[in-house]
Amino acid sequence: MSFVLVDRPVEAVAVVTLNRPERMNAMAFDVMVPLLAELQALGSDNSVRAVVLTGAGAGFCSGADQESAGVPPGVAGVTRPTYALRAMEVLEEVVLTVRRLHQPVVAAINGAAIGGGLCLALACDLRLAAPAAYFRAAGINNGLTASELGLSYLLPRAVGSTRAADIMLTGRDVGAAEAERIGLVSSVHEDVVAAAVRTGERVAGFSQPGVELTKRSLQAGQAATSLESYLPSEGLGQLYLRLLTGNFEEATRARHEGRAPRFTDDR
Missing domain, CATH: 3.90.226.10 (2-enoyl-CoA Hydratase; Chain A, domain 1)
Structure with a gap:
């Protein structure tokens, strides 16, 4: 068994x-x-x-x-x-x-x-x-x-x-x-x-690295000693996906077209 x-x-x-x-x-x-x-x-x-x-x-x-x-x-x-x-x-x-x-x-x-x-x-x-x-x-x-x-x-x-x-x-x-x-x-x-x-x-249905980074951020935020020291790590995560993927543009198109976005995590 x-x-x-x-x-x-x-x-x-x-x-x-x-x-x-x-x-x-x-x-x-x-x-x-x-x-x-x-x-x-x-x-x-x-x-x-x-x-x-x-x-x-x-x-x-x-x-x-x-x-x-x-x-x-x-x-x-x-x-x-x-x-x-x-x-x-x-x-x-x-x-x-x-x-x-x-x-x-x-x-x-x-x-x-x-x-x-x-x-x-x-x-x-x-x-x-x-x-x-x-x-x-x-x-x-x-x-x-x-x-x-x-x-x-x-x-x-x-x-x-x-x-x-x-x-x-x-x-x-x-x-x-x-x-x-x-x-x-x-x-x-x-x-x-x-x-x-x-x-x-x-x-x-969301971005794979987006979900992974969010999980990490939730845990790191709970352990952070101050908001000031923690904020840059969140900003870097956003920039990482904004610059390296077309996810944001896809989300915008999907809203305009009335459909669910299809995130490829790529450009």
């Missing part, structure tokens, strides 16, 4: 499904290692313009697997502390790979996103939820810190520092309606995967 499924419902969009529903798609290494490999492969596939990440069954991803975590790669002969470091490196690399992909990643959060699963959702560029979705920073409930896999970095940037503190320090569940209200997700849909695929199709 494959614990990670990849489907192409439309040509430009790949749907990646965590497929261990009996464990609520927990972050066992049997799931995370193939997920990492699939994400890396999709990142190199230029025919894929957007990636949808979701879970099978009732859960998106329930975080750490307490019962059947599996074995991380590269741990033969290491001590217990080194084993723990290697294990965290695998999970951290999954989060970082989602952020590094050329393509935008849309989280279709179908159910529970708990602990590391919440971190995985936050690593995605866009988040859509099903009505049954809920979110929990579970570490604090388990006698640990709520901070893991970048949660204390990503969550305040999504919902603000005060709401992030409320979610992380109380360990309470955030339902889909509240998640939409506070900006943790952008919208709620009965068929969240179909909605995410439609979002991916829309993104695929």
